Amino acid sequence: MKRKKKIPLRKCVGCDQRREKKELIRIVRSPEGEVDVDTTGKKPGRGAYLCPEKDCLKKAFKNKRIERDLQIELPQEIKEFLEGKINGNS
Numbered sequence: 001m002k003r004k005k006k007i008p009l010r011k012c013v014g015c016d017q018r019r020e021k022k023e024l025i026r027i028v029r030s031p032e033g034e035v036d037v038d039t040t041g042k043k044p045g046r047g048a049y050l051c052p053e054k055d056c057l058k059k060a061f062k063n064k065r066i067e068r069d070l071q072i073e074l075p076q077e078i079k080e081f082l083e084g085k086i087n088g089n090s
Helices: 054-062 065-070 076-089
Strands: 009-011 018-020 025-029 035-038 046-050
Touching: 025 065, 025 076, 035 076, 046 054, 046 065, 054 065, 054 076
Parallel strands: none
Antiparallel strands: 009 018, 025 035, 025 046
16 A cells, blocks of 8 residues: 655745645755755755745735744845745746
8 A cells, every 4th residue: 555645834924824845935044044045945954935926925024024934134135036036926
């Protein structure tokens, strides 16, 4: 009998809904303190997950949820990258 592979779920920092990890955008703070968007989902460090939707991004920026989860100030270039990525998809 084959076992079903467990699908990892993560919570979006914008809407607080649980979704499959691969559906979300991961922002990671490395052990050295650098912040980056993790496209592979495998970079080491503390991660925050975000739905690829404008409303979630607005809520996450407005309430500084990404900064709170990563325990660091989010660089402007990362904010601009996320805005471009999400606004381009919607």
